[in-house]
Amino acid sequence: MISDFIKFKPANLVFVSTYKCTAACKNCCFTCSQDATLPSLPINRILHYLEEGTTGFPSIKLAVFTGGECFLLGKDLVKAIAAAKTHGLQTRCVTNGYWATSKETAVKTLSKLRSAGLDELNFSTGDEHQRYVPFNRIISGVTTACEIGIRTVLVIEGGADSGFTVQTFISTPEIAELLKSPFSKNLIIMTNVWIDFSNKSINGEQQNVALNLSEDTGCSNILESVIISPDERLLSCCGLTLKDIPEMDMGKIQGKGLKKLYEEQANDFLKLWLRVEGPQGIIDNISDDPLNHKFKHPCEACLALFSSDKIREKLIENYTSRVPDIMFKYKFKGLLQKAHDPAFLCNTNGGSHICYGI
Ligand code: SF4
Ligand code: SF4
Structure with a gap:
């Protein structure tokens, strides 16, 4: 049996906390939208899986709350972060920043999360996201997060023909000011190759960026995390085409339990x-x-x-x-793998990424 030889050590416990979002980006891997009927994980289930995940997998060091838009969980997100800390985990949220409608609102929202133990906040933006979330909200969110001591990752999605770029971001007066301040140490800016799967004639430059990113061509995303969907299914990865690959859906967690279901993957060569x-x-x-x-x-x-x-x-x-x-x-x-360094869930190379969806 392969499973006798392989001992899995997942590094992350990922909650795809909801499929609801305030945006509806064309290439969202989970086809998230504002549809109110889309499922979300209730807080009691999140608390349950924090317990089950950390007990079953001592290798887990980081809890990630993503979606959809995890900030739609409201007060439950604060509770979930606090609970993850009690289990000794690092914590990360991934957001489109819709909630940072003003500096004041951003301070109010992030102070609660910081006090609960939020270590890292990842913002996603770019041409597609900005159709739904104005850029000034990213400015309020990013500057506030850095100022209150949250490690902040800004991921700019796009390709060679994108209107919004790193240059656009850093030349914004508020960001230029932030970059000159001591708070700049809390900010990491990354670009992400955002692939338009509906566009068959994608430009060559973007294609090259994706293919030349890493010499190690193995997928760093699959099996790296224990990933729980809003309808309590276990997922094998956060890939952009995940929804079209039934083999990446390990099925309902209830009944078998997280550990058994996750470890069944050891027999999938x-x-x-x-x-x-x-x-x-x-x-x-x-x-x-x-x-x-x-x-x-x-x-x-x-x-x-x-x-x-x-x-x-x-x-x-x-x-x-x-x-x-x-x-x-x-x-x-x-x-050869290092003990987990809570880095962004992507391949990285000089600040560029192959994004796998969260
Ligand atoms: S890509 Fe992100 S912001 Fe866009 S719809 Fe999906 S979850 Fe929402
Ligand atoms: S769908 Fe993407 S993330 Fe998932 S295993 Fe395949 S390459 Fe890796």
Whole structure:
């Protein structure tokens, strides 16, 4: 049994706390929107999974609250952060910043979260987000978070033809002022390759950015976290094409429990293979086509891997010969991994990212 050889050590407990959002971005991996009927995790279930997750997986060091828009949880978000701290976890929220309608409101909202123990706040913005959330709210949110001592990550999504860029952000007077102040030490600015999956004629420059990001082509997102959906299902990753890959949905948590369900993945050799070689790497390795198709984004390659009959046939033909090699590499990679550094849940390279959705 592969599971006898593999010992998983997930680093994060991720709550996709709601599929509701104040925005409805075109390429949102969870197709979040303002639809009030979309599910949210009640606070009693969040508290339950904090207990179950930290008991079952001592390797977990970070609790992430994302969505959807986790700030829609209101007071329950404050309770959830406080509870995560009592379990000894670092804490992070991911937000579009809609709630920072003024400096005063931002101070009021963030002071409560800071007192509860919020360590890091990730803001997402860019052309698509700003169709729903005005940029001045990002300014109020980011400056306030930095001033009250929260580690703040601003992620700017976009490609080569984006209107909103890092330059736009840093040349805003309030941000320029912040960058000159001692609070600038709390700010990290990152760019994120935001792929428009609906746009087949995506420009070449954006494609190159995505493909050249990392020499290590393994997927750093799969199996890294215990991910709980708002309808209490366990997810294997936060990929952009997650919703179209049924194999990434491990099913209802209730009944089996988090640990058993998560560890069942040890017997899914393809997930281990993805962790080691990544979807494009696997396709390249099993294909006999020297001009093998290069995908714009790993998650797009992953969708092809799981849905194409041709690729599936090749996988079945090839996988047994790769088992010893991949298992060795998986084990070796695990040994080399550092104790978790609560960094953004993406591949990083010089401040650029392949974003996997949260
Ligand atoms: S990408 Fe983020 S801000 Fe946009 S709809 Fe999805 S969760 Fe909301
Ligand atoms: S490439 Fe994307 S969809 Fe595939 S496992 Fe990684 S994060 Fe998930």
